[in-house]
Amino acid sequence: MANADGAILLSPVMDGISFMIGGYVYKYLFFLTASAIPATAFAQSPSEQALAEIVERQDAEASDAPILATAAAVPPRAPSVITVTANGLGTDLRNTGQSVTVIDRAEIEAVQGADPARALNRVPGLSLSRSGGVGRVTSVNLRGASSDQLLVLIDGVRVADQASPAGGFDFGNLLLGTAGKIDVLRGSNSTIWGSEAVGGVIDVSTRTERGMSGSVEFGARDTLFASAAAGAGNDAVFFGLTGSWYETDGFSAAASGTEADGAQQFALGTTAFVNLTPSLELFAHGNFAEGEVEIDGFPAPTFVLADTEDTQKTTRYWGDVGLAYYGNDLTLRAAYSRSDTERVNRNGAGNETFASDGASQRLSLRGEYRVLGGLSLAFGGDHEWTEFETSFDTAAETEISGAYAQLGWVMGRLAAHAGGRVDDHEQFGTHVSFGGDVSYGFGRDWRVRASVGEGFKAPTLYQLLSFYGNTALEPEESTSYDLGIEKGQRGAGLHLALTGFRRDSDNLIGFGFTAGRPFGVYLNTARARAQGIEAEAGFDLARGLRIAGIYSYVDAEDRSSGLELARRPDHFGTIYADWASDFGLGLGADLRIVGPSWDNAANTNRLDGYELLDLRASFGIGDNLELFGRVENVFDTDYQTVVGYGTAGRSVFGGIRATM
Numbered sequence: 001m002a003n004a005d006g007a008i009l010l011s012p013v014m015d016g017i018s019f020m021i022g023g024y025v026y027k028y029l030f031f032l033t034a035s036a037i038p039a040t041a042f043a044q045s046p047s048e049q050a051l052a053e054i055v056e057r058q059d060a061e062a063s064d065a066p067i068l069a070t071a072a073a074v075p076p077r078a079p080s081v082i083t084v085t086a087n088g089l090g091t092d093l094r095n096t097g098q099s100v101t102v103i104d105r106a107e108i109e110a111v112q113g114a115d116p117a118r119a120l121n122r123v124p125g126l127s128l129s130r131s132g133g134v135g136r137v138t139s140v141n142l143r144g145a146s147s148d149q150l151l152v153l154i155d156g157v158r159v160a161d162q163a164s165p166a167g168g169f170d171f172g173n174l175l176l177g178t179a180g181k182i183d184v185l186r187g188s189n190s191t192i193w194g195s196e197a198v199g200g201v202i203d204v205s206t207r208t209e210r211g212m213s214g215s216v217e218f219g220a221r222d223t224l225f226a227s228a229a230a231g232a233g234n235d236a237v238f239f240g241l242t243g244s245w246y247e248t249d250g251f252s253a254a255a256s257g258t259e260a261d262g263a264q265q266f267a268l269g270t271t272a273f274v275n276l277t278p279s280l281e282l283f284a285h286g287n288f289a290e291g292e293v294e295i296d297g298f299p300a301p302t303f304v305l306a307d308t309e310d311t312q313k314t315t316r317y318w319g320d321v322g323l324a325y326y327g328n329d330l331t332l333r334a335a336y337s338r339s340d341t342e343r344v345n346r347n348g349a350g351n352e353t354f355a356s357d358g359a360s361q362r363l364s365l366r367g368e369y370r371v372l373g374g375l376s377l378a379f380g381g382d383h384e385w386t387e388f389e390t391s392f393d394t395a396a397e398t399e400i401s402g403a404y405a406q407l408g409w410v411m412g413r414l415a416a417h418a419g420g421r422v423d424d425h426e427q428f429g430t431h432v433s434f435g436g437d438v439s440y441g442f443g444r445d446w447r448v449r450a451s452v453g454e455g456f457k458a459p460t461l462y463q464l465l466s467f468y469g470n471t472a473l474e475p476e477e478s479t480s481y482d483l484g485i486e487k488g489q490r491g492a493g494l495h496l497a498l499t500g501f502r503r504d505s506d507n508l509i510g511f512g513f514t515a516g517r518p519f520g521v522y523l524n525t526a527r528a529r530a531q532g533i534e535a536e537a538g539f540d541l542a543r544g545l546r547i548a549g550i551y552s553y554v555d556a557e558d559r560s561s562g563l564e565l566a567r568r569p570d571h572f573g574t575i576y577a578d579w580a581s582d583f584g585l586g587l588g589a590d591l592r593i594v595g596p597s598w599d600n601a602a603n604t605n606r607l608d609g610y611e612l613l614d615l616r617a618s619f620g621i622g623d624n625l626e627l628f629g630r631v632e633n634v635f636d637t638d639y640q641t642v643v644g645y646g647t648a649g650r651s652v653f654g655g656i657r658a659t660m
Contacts, residue, residue: 081489084156085185085201086437087378087406087417088192088366089331093489095415097437097449099124099186099482099499099534101490105207108182110578110588112616112630113217113653114175114225114246121574121592123184124499124534124550129567129641130172132253133648135246135263135293138171143186143501144530144556144568145199147171149457149476153203155271155285157318160196161341162358163388166509167196167460173291173314177227177244178269180207186534188455188480188503191421191435194382194402198455198478198505206269206285208240217628217655220648221260223248225655233273240271254296255646257307265291279326283335286319295345305644309348316341332367356390358461374410378419379403388461396465400425400458406435413441423456427464428474431456445492450483463509463522470522478505484534495538495548502531527559530568544582549575563603567641571595571609588616588630599643610639629654 086096093100101123111118115134120126125143130136139147148168152159160169185201193201207229214228224247231240247264267289274282290313297308322335338361345354364382371377380403387397406419418436425431437451459473484499508526532555538548551573556565572594580586592612599605613635618628629652636650 083183083185085183085189085203086192087368087408088380089333089368089378094441094447095410095439096417097415097439097451098189098453099449099451099484099501101184101186103182103184105180108176108179109215109657110616111590112628112655113632114177114244116171116174116176116179118590118614119176119182120171120184121590122550122576123186124497124536125186125501125532125552125554126184127552127554127567127569127572127594128171130647131642131645132261132293132295133250133263133646134172134175134248135265135291136172136253136295139168139567140171140202141556141568142184142200142202143480143503143532144528144554144565145478145503145505149196149198149455149478149505151193151196151201153201154287154318155206155269155320156203156335157285157287157320157337157339158196158360158362158384159316159318159339159341160360161343161356162360162386162461163341163343163356163390164358165460165462165466167457167462170314172293173265173289173316174204175225175244175246175265175267177225177246178206178229178242178267178287179204180209181205187451187482187501188453188478189435190433190455191404191406191419191453192378192380194404194421194423194433195400195456195458195475198457198476199503206240206271206287207242208238208271210238211660213657213659215655215657217653219653220632220651221249221251223651223653231271236275238271238273242269242271243267250294251648252296252307252646253294254305254307255640255644256305257296257646259307259309261294261296263291263293265289281324281326282322283324284319284321287317289316290314310353311346313344313346314341315343329370330367332365334365335363337362337364352391354391356388358386358388360384360386368408376408376410378406378408378417386461390462390466393462393466396461398426398461398464413447415439423458425458425475427459427471431475446485446487448483448485450481452479452481454479459509459522468511468517468520468522473509473522474507474524476505476507476509476524478503480504490536490538492538493540495536497534497536499534500532501534502529504529525560528557528565529559530554530556530565544580545578547575547577549573558601561601563601564598566598566601566603567607569595569597569607569609584620586616586618586620588618590614590616605643607640607643610637612637612639624659626657627654628657 080092081102082090083093083100083102084090086098103119108119117128127141130138148166152169160167183203189197209229210231212230216226218224227244229242244267250260250262253261269287272284276282292313295310295312297310299308318339320335320337325332340359342357347353362384366380368376368378383401385399389395402423404421406417408417416438421433423431433454435453439447439449441447455478457476464471480503482499482501486497488495505528507524509522510525511520512523513520532553535551540546556568574592576590578588595609597607599607612633614632616630620626632651
């Protein structure tokens with residue numbers, strides 16, 4: 001893939017190899033003995049079973065008419081890995097040219113703990129920054145795109161905070177206790193998803209398992225994390241309940257502070273499916289989460305970050321209800337969903353200093369019609385109402401409607417898709433998006449893939465209608481491209497992948513001043529470009545022993561100023577290894593390496609690079625009980641991901657997991 005000057009992106013690859021090897025890996029190599037923790041058997045919901053059966057049937061039908069290869073030349077395929085992020089309904093990862101990573105519940109349990117960063121650090125192109133400890137404001141950058149440029153879904157429901165200025169999702173409000181699977185699509189995809197899918201899509205699915213399971217762990221800073229799940233049903237009906245509790249005394253959010261800042265969070269989720277007929281399903285999801293964190297502020301008279309006794313309480317509700325139809329040639333899914341985020345900040349005296357409430361409601365229909373053989377038509381439409389209110393802004397609302405269509409063709413080992421979307425927004429009017437992808441398999445489980453996609457993000461209610469709002473704002477826009485080659489699937493005995501990408505963004509919304517708005521106003525002023533390379537590798541070295549890793553080079557630049565985008569390291573990666581014995585013992589290690597970056601848009605405050613080593617262990621007792629523990633930040637590295645905010649030192653945790 002070429003850079004802006006047409007030069008091949010070869011030098012960054014060599015720099016990255018040097019970055020990952022020189023000085024860092026050798027330092028920790030002997031620690032990378034690792035583990036595979038035995039996985040709990042997780043049940044598929046009726047809808048997941050139906051989707052899997054449809055995908056397998058489509059693969060079989062498409063394979064009956066191979067293209068560019070004879071039927072005898074096509075080796076047997078491994079079991080399908082289904083993702084919803086590529087087409088909105090569900091497709092085999094090998095039948096899309098888009099870059100997607102899927103992390104299942106077994107891997108979530110293997111990394112241990114509540115912190116989503118422990119799992120997300122295994123996704124290529126993804127880096128995080130956090131203002132203190134677990135539970136505090138956490139931002140995800142995906143291929144250089146910030147959290148507010150990512151579409152975040154939980155059980156298919158959009159969960160962005162409609163009252164926040166940029167309208168993003170705070171990943172500090174996501175803990176891993178109730179998560180069953182995490183899908184991450186890297187690249188613009190507004191053709192399928194509409195607004196917000198500028199940098200990618202992250203979809204978190206709630207656990208659905210029959211029987212009961214639970215875990216509890218305790219460790220550093222009096223941290224307690226407990227989670228449980230229960231489910232009952234059969235192929236026709238299922239009801240599941242999940243819950244988690246997290247609390248910690250914490251450490252000072254301000255790196256210069258001495259007062260510990262605690263946090264606590266409770267989450268509860270329900271999932272229900274009922275097959276009304278063999279082809280028609282009624283489904284519903286309901287979720288509640290409430291958390292409170294102690295935060296540090298900028299007190300007078302110096303107005304610099306320091307210890308304060310302020311708190312922030314966040315309460316979230318979200319869920320959906322709908323019908324799904326799974327026929328031989330037609331799949332339909334219709335739903336109503338709602339998401340609500342309420343925040344209240346208080347000072348040390350308990351007085352409210354700020355409050356906000358943002359909500360969205362959405363009606364949606366998605367479908368796929370299998371026209372003939374491997375030819376299909378995906379289609380859908382939606383209408384969304386959003387509203388917000390804060391302590392300083394009166395209630396306001398807006399709405400947007402959209403419709404899309406996408407042709408797909410799967411024939412033998414070739415899969416291709418192309419489509420378009422039209423959206424109509426109450427404020428800025430009509431927007432059109434296009435996208436396409438292609439994937440071709442060859443040899444023994446090799447494939448090449450490519451995609452191009454357009455993304456857009458509607459201005460938030462705060463940017464449009466607050467005191468600083470501007471009703472003339474246009475949507476932010478992006479076009480992304482990627483090209484990759486891959487062998488095997490993630491988690492296979494041998495997995496290799498190399499992807500080059502580029503995304504150009506225009507009309508980015510920033511804060512500025514005009515003659516008529518002396519206190520400031522939101523304007524479409526900025527442009528950005530992010531380009532780079534992602535590499536993945538995984539090997540089964542011996543019986544029970546696996547080593548894997550990712551490396552990302554991301555060159556993210558503000559094209560208006562020529563400076564680097566803040567908190568986007570050029571180089572970062574993770575190496576992890578797992579070993580499982582025949583007698584129940586598992587050992588594991590994770591090494592995260594992050595290069596330096598700038599903390600601010602002016603590129604004046606530097607964040608140093610760092611390396612973090614975590615060690616894990618587990619021991620199974622019979623079929624239903626497991627002891628586990630880990631040491632995070634083994635070498636007590638002092639580092640920051642946001643200038644002025646502290647991070648955890650060496651930390652030890654241990655716990656027990658049981659299934660029934």
